[in-house]
Amino acid sequence: MQSKRIVAYVVFFVGLMLVFSSLITVAQAPDRATKEANSTTLVIAIDQDPQNLNTITTSWGGEMNRDICDTLVSRDYQLTYQDGIAESWDVSSDGLEWIFRLKDGVTFHDGTPCDAEAIAWNIETMRDTGASAYLYSAVEDAVAVDPLTVKLILKNPFPNLLYNMSSSGFASIISPTAFEKYGEDYGVKAAVGTGPYMFVEWVKGDHVTLKRNPDYSWGPSWMENQGPAYFETVIYKVVPEAVTKAMLIQAGEVDVVYYVSPAIVSTLQADSNVEVILSPERRLVYMGMNVTKAPFDDVRVRQAMCYIVDREAIVENVLGGIGMPAYNYLAPIVEPQIESPYTYDMDKARELLAEAGWTDEDDDDIIEKDGKEFRVTLWTDTITERVQIATVLQNQMAELGIKAAIQQFDSAAYGDMFKTGNQQAFMRLYGWDNADILEWFFNSTRIDRGVNKTRTNEPLLDFMFKKAESMPTSEERLSVYRLLHEYLLERAPWVPVYYPQQVRARGSDLAGYNATLDHIWLLDLYRK
Amino acid sequence: MSIIQYIIRRILLIIPVLVGVTVLVFGILHLVPGDPVRLMLGEMTTEEAYVRTRERLGLDRPLYVQYFSFLGRICRFDFGRSLILREDVAKLLAAKLPNTLSLTASGLILSYAIGIVFGVLAAVRRNTIIDYSSMGLAIIGVSVPQFWLGFLLIMLFAVKLHWLPIAGYGTFRHLVLPVVTLSLGGAADVARMTRSSLLEVVRQDYVQTARAKGLRERKVIFKHGLRNALIPIITLLGLKIGWLFGGAVIIEIVFLRPGLGRMLIDAIYMRDFPVVQGVTLILATTVILGNMLADVLYAVVNPRVQY
Numbered sequence: 001m002q003s004k005r006i007v008a009y010v011v012f013f014v015g016l017m018l019v020f021s022s023l024i025t026v027a028q029a030p031d032r033a034t035k036e037a038n039s040t041t042l043v044i045a046i047d048q049d050p051q052n053l054n055t056i057t058t059s060w061g062g063e064m065n066r067d068i069c070d071t072l073v074s075r076d077y078q079l080t081y082q083d084g085i086a087e088s089w090d091v092s093s094d095g096l097e098w099i100f101r102l103k104d105g106v107t108f109h110d111g112t113p114c115d116a117e118a119i120a121w122n123i124e125t126m127r128d129t130g131a132s133a134y135l136y137s138a139v140e141d142a143v144a145v146d147p148l149t150v151k152l153i154l155k156n157p158f159p160n161l162l163y164n165m166s167s168s169g170f171a172s173i174i175s176p177t178a179f180e181k182y183g184e185d186y187g188v189k190a191a192v193g194t195g196p197y198m199f200v201e202w203v204k205g206d207h208v209t210l211k212r213n214p215d216y217s218w219g220p221s222w223m224e225n226q227g228p229a230y231f232e233t234v235i236y237k238v239v240p241e242a243v244t245k246a247m248l249i250q251a252g253e254v255d256v257v258y259y260v261s262p263a264i265v266s267t268l269q270a271d272s273n274v275e276v277i278l279s280p281e282r283r284l285v286y287m288g289m290n291v292t293k294a295p296f297d298d299v300r301v302r303q304a305m306c307y308i309v310d311r312e313a314i315v316e317n318v319l320g321g322i323g324m325p326a327y328n329y330l331a332p333i334v335e336p337q338i339e340s341p342y343t344y345d346m347d348k349a350r351e352l353l354a355e356a357g358w359t360d361e362d363d364d365d366i367i368e369k370d371g372k373e374f375r376v377t378l379w380t381d382t383i384t385e386r387v388q389i390a391t392v393l394q395n396q397m398a399e400l401g402i403k404a405a406i407q408q409f410d411s412a413a414y415g416d417m418f419k420t421g422n423q424q425a426f427m428r429l430y431g432w433d434n435a436d437i438l439e440w441f442f443n444s445t446r447i448d449r450g451v452n453k454t455r456t457n458e459p460l461l462d463f464m465f466k467k468a469e470s471m472p473t474s475e476e477r478l479s480v481y482r483l484l485h486e487y488l489l490e491r492a493p494w495v496p497v498y499y500p501q502q503v504r505a506r507g508s509d510l511a512g513y514n515a516t517l518d519h520i521w522l523l524d525l526y527r528k
Numbered sequence: 529m530s531i532i533q534y535i536i537r538r539i540l541l542i543i544p545v546l547v548g549v550t551v552l553v554f555g556i557l558h559l560v561p562g563d564p565v566r567l568m569l570g571e572m573t574t575e576e577a578y579v580r581t582r583e584r585l586g587l588d589r590p591l592y593v594q595y596f597s598f599l600g601r602i603c604r605f606d607f608g609r610s611l612i613l614r615e616d617v618a619k620l621l622a623a624k625l626p627n628t629l630s631l632t633a634s635g636l637i638l639s640y641a642i643g644i645v646f647g648v649l650a651a652v653r654r655n656t657i658i659d660y661s662s663m664g665l666a667i668i669g670v671s672v673p674q675f676w677l678g679f680l681l682i683m684l685f686a687v688k689l690h691w692l693p694i695a696g697y698g699t700f701r702h703l704v705l706p707v708v709t710l711s712l713g714g715a716a717d718v719a720r721m722t723r724s725s726l727l728e729v730v731r732q733d734y735v736q737t738a739r740a741k742g743l744r745e746r747k748v749i750f751k752h753g754l755r756n757a758l759i760p761i762i763t764l765l766g767l768k769i770g771w772l773f774g775g776a777v778i779i780e781i782v783f784l785r786p787g788l789g790r791m792l793i794d795a796i797y798m799r800d801f802p803v804v805q806g807v808t809l810i811l812a813t814t815v816i817l818g819n820m821l822a823d824v825l826y827a828v829v830n831p832r833v834q835y
Contacts, residue, residue: 048794051568051612057581058568131569131577188614204613204620205786205794239695240790241781243679247694251687412562412799449575 035230035526042231042525044256045239045248049204054187055172056130056179062169063258064208064236066519068109069172069193072100072119073165076222077516079333079433081162083221085114085173085194086150095157095472102148103218108175109198116144121176123152135164135171156470159477163434168519194218196229196523208236223523224512230526249274249505255527256510256520260503262322262385268505278322281502282331282433282517285386287378287393287495290423292455295358295374302492304352305425306342308396313344315498318388322503326496328489333517334433336482340489340496349400360401367401375403380427381414389497390427418450426453429500433517435481438488439465454493461487531827538820542813549812550602550805554595557801564611564799585611598805607809608802612795617806620791625810627697628787631779632772634707639714639768644754644761646715647722652749654727662719669716674775678709678782695784706783710775714768721764725757732756755829762825769818773811 030038050062055069074084086100106114120142127136138158143151154161165171178192191199196219197210212232219226237254239245242261248254250271260268260276268274289296289305296302311325324332327340353359358367358374367374376397380390387408394404404425409417417423430437440446443465444457461484468480488494504520506513512524565581582588586597601608607617650662685705686694696702729735730753738752739745777789788807795803 049613051798052614129577129580131573131581133574133577137574184614203786204615205624205790206784237784239784241675241784244682244695244782244784247679247682247687251690251694253694410562410797412567412797413560415566416561416563 030526030528032227032230036232038527039230039232039525040527041233041235042256042522042527043235043237043254044258044520045245045254046236046258047238047240049238050202050208052187053191053199053202053208054179055132055170055174056125057187058131062208062236063519064197064210064234065172065191066168066195067197067210067234067522068191068195068199069168069174070106070195070218071166071168071171072173073162074220074222075163075166075516076220077514079517081166084166085119085218089162093472095159096154098152098154098161099145100150100152102150104148106194106218107215108178108194109192109213110175110178112175112177113147114173114175114194115147116150117147118176119150119173120144122173123150125176125179126171132170135167157472158469159471159474160434160436160469197234200233206238210234210236219523223514223521225523229522230512230524231522234522249507252507255507257505258520260505262320262501262503265320265322265503273508275506275508277502277504277506277513277515279502279504279515280324280331280333281431281500282333283429283431283500284326284329284331285389285427285429285497285500286326286329287390287497288423288426288428288454289493289495290421290425290453290455291491291493292421292457293424295356295369295376296424298356299491300352300356301358302495303342304349304356304400305397305495306492307345307349307352308400309393309495309497310344310396311498314389314392318392319385319498319500322501324499324501326499329438329485329494329496330435331433331499334435336435336478336485338482338485338489342489342492342495346396346399353400358401365401366403373403374401375405376424378404378406378425378427379414379417379423380406380408381411382408383411383429385500386427386429393495393497415450418453419448421447421455423453428453435478435485436469438481438484439469442488442493456491456493458491531824535820535824538816538823542816545816546809546812547599549808550599551595553805553808554598554801557796557799557804558591562799564801567798568612587611598802602805602809607806610795610800610803612798612800613803617802620803621788621806621810624786624788624791627785628773628776628780628789630703631706631710631785631787632769632776634703635710635714635772635775636765636768638707639711639772640718640761640765642711642715643718644722646719648726648749648754650719650723651726651730659723663723666716666719669712670720672713674709674713675778675782677712678705678779681705681709682782695782697783697785702783702785706779706785709782710772710779713775714772717768718761718764721761722757725760726753729753729757759826759830762822762829765825766815766819766822770815773815 046063052058053062053065055065071084072086074082076082085102085106087103089098089100091098102116108114123136123139123142127133127139138154138156138161139152140155141153145151172193175192178190179186182190196213196216198213200209200211202208212229214228216228217226239248242264245257246264246267249257252273265276268276289302291297315321315323315325327342328338330337353367357369360367378390378394380386390406394406397404441452442456442461443452444462446452447455447457464480464484468477468484471477471480504515509528510525511528512526514521514524565578565587569577569581586594598608607621609616610620613620646662650659653659682694682705685692692701692704735748735752738748776787777793780787780790788810791803792807795807
């Protein structure tokens with residue numbers, strides 16, 4: 001009798017637990033039908049219109065480009081190369097031949113197949129006529145071996161090819177048929193890729209609307225969902241004003257904010273309906289110096305500037321803690337990282353300046369050399385944070401007896417000003433997650449175009465850059481970049497200041513939110 | 529000269545003014561640094577792609593050729609094609625103009641309605657609590673920055689009370705907060721002007737005569753006083769139109785109204801020359817026509833005015 005009762009209790013409790021656990025399971029992971037039913041429209045606030053959705057003619061296709069188009073290769077949260085439209089790939093031992101095997105059944109939104117011919121067309125068209133032709137500049141030939149195999153023959157080994165192929169804003173695969181059909185209107189009135197969302201309309205200055213691609217079944221394997229996305233409609237709404245964005249998400253009129261201004265982070269963090277997501281970034285804010293113009297033509301003066309920045313204090317007091325102190329030239333997630341010699345040390349800065357011959361001879365609080373006062377102009381754009389940092393640096397320089405005047409330019413004019421070569425010191429920001437950014441900014445071939453803003457012209461550096469980019473393997477490439485990074489830090493053309501943090505916000509009723517550095521992935525996203 | 533002749537002359541005068549505007553805007557835009565192709569393609573682009581795009585957009589031609597080709601097209605009412613948005617400027621203008629016009633016209637009407645009512649009240653009840661509070665409000669109205677007022681109104685009426693939408697366009701409800709924000713500053717100006725003008729008029733002999741004849745105070749104020757007091761207020765109308773378009777830029781950004789102001793700012797930042805030219809021409813024409821309307825109204829209100 002007793003044992004029967006025990007058995008009954010056990011059965012009852014086990015049953016109860018099963019019921020509870022199944023309930024919990026249901027609550028944790030609703031099925032596709034429930035997710036789709038709850039997820040009708042997703043509104044995402046972005047800062048500005050895309051320039052164009054045609055990635056062949058524009059270098060920046062907007063945030064929605066990754067939803068409309070897939071890339072041949074993808075990069076997961078750990079920045080590892082994973083499948084995209086290509087299922088797998090091989091590279092020959094000399095690094096000159098790449099074979100990409102495509103997923104079967106991938107089709108563009110216009111119904112045409114995304115086969116080897118289409119991929120070869122994309123690569124060759126971009127290389128020959130594209131705004132970002134450099135992506136494939138190493139490609140000699142792209143051959144469709146069979147409908148599901150593409151062979152790339154390279155002029156030289158180029159281990160960075162996978163990185164370029166996975167760049168969502170640049171290397172999207174588009175439909176050759178649609179590109180031909182729409183001509184000039186492609187990217188404005190139509191955009192056709194193989195992505196989880198299809199282009200519906202773009203009302204300039206207001207929004208871009210996308211609708212779910214019901215046939216999608218080739219999502220990257222590292223995503224939970226490889227099938228169609230859960231949200232039926234996605235609206236990218238252009239909201240340039242930071243405060244308006246905050247109020248829209250607080251009122252629930254917007255579900256996701258792509259870029260949250262640091263100034264409104266605390267307001268959003270206090271709202272239980274909103275979740276603020278802070279993540280590491282790939283951007284760096286730095287002060288550059290023209291190495292061909294006095295007084296920054298002396299490496300000791302440039303090194304002195306590297307010691308005057310109290311980076312921790314800047315992040316804490318100017319940026320409200322939203323950022324990370326920067327000591328070298330690459331974002332923390334980018335290899336190769338180098339231990340920087342430059343800490344905050346005003347005495348060391350004074351010492352280096354004195355060594356370079358800059359001392360205050362007439363007690364007027366301005367240092368001189370050969371009777372010439374140390375006066376510089378520090379250029380900046382009008383972005384508030386950068387102007388603030390310029391002001392901090394101006395004060396720090398004043399402590400050393402340097403008179404710095406700040407000159408501001410609007411963003412369009414700013415880029416062009418560097419072509420004149422009149423810059424002395426300048427505030428600047430870049431966003432990139434690959435070491436080849438060093439080649440981009442310090443190769444002497446880009447001085448005239450105003451890209452190499454420090455006007456660094458060292459044949460040794462140019463030679464090393466060329467060497468790095470044609471090393472057969474990624475490891476060897478990185479080891480050359482390590483040397484380059486070390487050398488550049490020593491030459492000190494830049495004063496790294498801070499890494500801004502990426503701040504995004506989403507409604508707390510959303511689940512399955514996944515984001516990489518450059519994109520919020522919509523495949524797993526649904527409304528609870 | 530009859531008023532019709534005057535209007536025709538003013539319309540003809542628009543042409544040289546607009547040509548002047550195009551020279552100024554074209555000159556300034558091309559003289560300041562900033563290259564639309566560089567902005568469009570980004571820093572990472574190759575030199576070949578840069579040169580190709582410059583040629584495609586016709587930006588490699590000498591400046592004077594570009595200007596006269598632009599002028600020639602304008603004479604045929606062809607505003608060209610946006611460099612960045614790759615769309616006909618005329619089409620863009622047609623899409624945005626109604627949004628800006630509905631905002632500014634409603635803003636103008638509301639600012640005059642509020643301003644005149646408060647101005648008359650303040651003048652009639654001079655040195656009373658009504659006068660002080662009206663003028664106090666007017667000073668606040670003039671001093672408060674529009675974007676801040678806009679945010680306060682959104683916070684109260686949209687976020688807290690949920691009476692009106694935060695932002696957007698298309699319905700009357702979307703128009704309420706932007707128009708109120710835009711008109712309050714203008715209303716303050718009109719109220720102050722109405723008050724001082726009316727106070728000056730009511731001291732005139734003919735107003736005293738009207739009172740002496742035993743006319744009711746309401747008739748004295750509205751028929752004899754306000755009609756004459758309106759003359760400087762109408763002069764203000766011409767200035768207000770330009771001011772409202774300026775304000776509309778901020779309002780359109782805060783309230784997410786895709787109008788001419790927002791498009792102009794974006795175009796300036798991207799050095800989208802055809803769009804900047806197109807919007808400037810439309811705005812200049814509207815302001816000139818507004819001023820002309822003010823002049824005509826001036827004559828209607830004050831028959832002594834001869835043209």
